Amino acid sequence: MTHATSRIPGFYQLLPHERLDKVIEIAGLEDEARGHFNDFGNIPAASADAMIENVIGTFNLPIGVATNLIIDGAEQLVPMATEESSVVAAVCNAARQCRDSGGFYTDTSEPVMIAQIQLVDVPNPEFARLRLLSKVERIKQVCDATDPVLLQHGGGFRDMEVRVLEDMLIVHLLVDVRDAMGANAVNTMAEAVAPLLAEWTGGKSRLRILSNLADRRLARARATWTLEAIGGEAVRDGMISAYRFADIDPYRAATHNKGIMNGISAVVLASGNDTRAVEAGAHAYASRSGRYRSLTHWEVGEEGNLTGTLEIPMPVGLVGGATRSHPTARQCLNILGVQTADRLARIIAAVGLAQNFAAMKALATTGIQKGHMALHAKNIALMAGAESDEIDKVAALLVEGGRVRFDIAEQLLATLRSQPS
Structure with a gap:
């Protein structure tokens, strides 16, 4: 259907159930949707609301x-x-x-993550590269000062690499993040040191963010x-x-x-x-x-x-x-x-x-389908409307027949339900 509008001023300021009411109204959903989304399962609604923006519910996985x-x-x-x-x-x-x-x-x-700092408009990148490498101890001081807790746990700045890529100078900060994933720690270090790098190279800092190619970890x-x-x-x-x-x-x-x-x-x-x-x-x-x-x-x-x-x-x-x-x-x-x-x-x-x-x-x-479809048969039985012990019965019949399809599952379920109990 065509929604009336997706412009909802102040939507992010509403409580989860208030957002849901708005979505149900605009999308024209049945009241069943309200009960479904209001069930947050084993996550408190307030916790879910703090994790991401514009929360209306949760999505459970087995x-x-x-x-x-x-x-x-x-x-x-x-x-x-x-x-x-x-x-x-x-x-x-x-x-x-x-x-x-x-x-x-x-x-x-070692749990070493990489922060990248992009420097542009550097007048002499090869010369600047060597100058930055001579400043590694000062860079370490700046980086480590951003996260004293990480230092207390044995982590912190470990080394630096500088690469010339076309007309850009790319600085890698190598940081031991210990038991953290490390994104926040390395991003903070990159932000802290970027102005100094720009000053020392005569360039401008642009992107300052971790790399997800964590090939040191x-x-x-x-x-x-x-x-x-x-x-x-x-x-x-x-x-x-x-x-x-x-x-x-x-x-x-x-x-x-x-x-x-x-x-x-x-x-x-x-x-x-x-x-x-x-x-x-x-x-x-x-x-x-x-x-x-x-x-x-x-x-x-x-x-x-x-x-x-x-x-x-x-x-x-x-x-x-x-x-x-x-x-x-x-x-x-x-x-x-x-x-x-x-x-x-x-x-x-x-x-x-x-x-x-x-x-x-x-x-x-045997081929991938034999084992996969034997387990997938239960999903197909569920999709066809099977409940309780009907799920295993329909799934077994699907596998036995060698055709794990929704239409066949519907037929098998109808036949099963027509039989006297």
């Missing part, structure tokens, strides 16, 4: 728990928030199949799957072939890496971290060689076993943002039992590797 994971010798439960069928089950299955070989082993680099995971666990050499070779396809063809790599991010983003979201930042960094990192490639690497290891590795930027934190303000994120972090952002990053990397293993194995054997 949270599943991945089991079977052993990460660096420790048993690990992992909550995952996602709407996509098969994601959680895939991690569980992949983790179960590598338990006998020790599970997942991980490590990380990497998480790495590796694991081995035995031939016995995966079903033999043919399965292994099929998976290696699938990996090689993704590594040489960006069309395949996009879907291959999206599968990795299915798992990673689900844990990032459940922990209250920024999925968009992690996804942007991951896909940029996949292109660091000059073309878009697989984020994972798969090889034949000792005794012919399958080995997989994943190295990925992982700018996640436990301090600030939704990790503290979102009550569900806090409970998910309690399930994870993590005390540091470093441990959280390691867990997320392991989940990404597990997700990739599961997807490649499905593609190399």
Whole structure:
């Protein structure tokens, strides 16, 4: 329908239920919408209103728990928030199949984030570059003075890089952000030091903001799957072939890496971290060689076993943002039992590797649709109106018939309901 107007003066100043009344009136919604949006679930309306602008409700996603994971010798439960069928089950299955070989082993680099400062109209950029490098101690003093709490926790300014890009001078501040995601800390440092950089170079400062290509803050995971666990050499070779396809063809790599991010983003979201930042960094990192490639690497290891590795930027934190303000994120972090952002990053990397293993194995054997559609059948049954125990019955019939479609689900549900109880 055509809305009367989207111009609502003072909309942001209203309470959530008052905003909702306005939206219902303008959009011509039924009263059912009011009851639906007024149910904020397990987030207090006041908390949701403080997180973003113009709140009228919340959007709930299922949270599943991945089991079977052993990460660096420790048993690990992992909550995952996602709407996509098969994601959680895939991690569980992949983790179960590598338990006998020790599970997942991980490590990380230091939690260093990059702030970028763009300088323009610099008369002699190469000369200015060297002059800035000679000022690094003064720059460190200015940056560290902006965040004494970070310094108390062992973080702060670590180094500086200066790049000449065409007619611009780009300064990178490298900052150890400890257990924070770090955006606010590095942005504040960039703002503080930018006037000095402009003065020393004779140029003008423009953009002052972090880079989401956090290639100094990497998480790495590796694991081995035995031939016995995966079903033999043919399965292994099929998976290696699938990996090689993704590594040489960006069309395949996009879907291959999206599968990795299915798992990673689900844990990032459940922990209250920024999925968009992690996804942007991951896909940029996949292109660091000059073309878009697989984020994972798969090889034949000792005794012919399958080995997989994943190295990925992982700018996640436990301090600030939704990790503290979102009550569900806090409970998910309690399930994870993590005390540091470093441990959280390691867990997320392991989940990404597990997700990739599961997807490649499905593609190399039964095909992706068999397992995926078996789980998707429940969604289709729900869409058709199935309730309670009808959901499992309709889903089972859809899978048995080999056609997981909405129209067929409607027919099956009607037949089921017409039968005498």
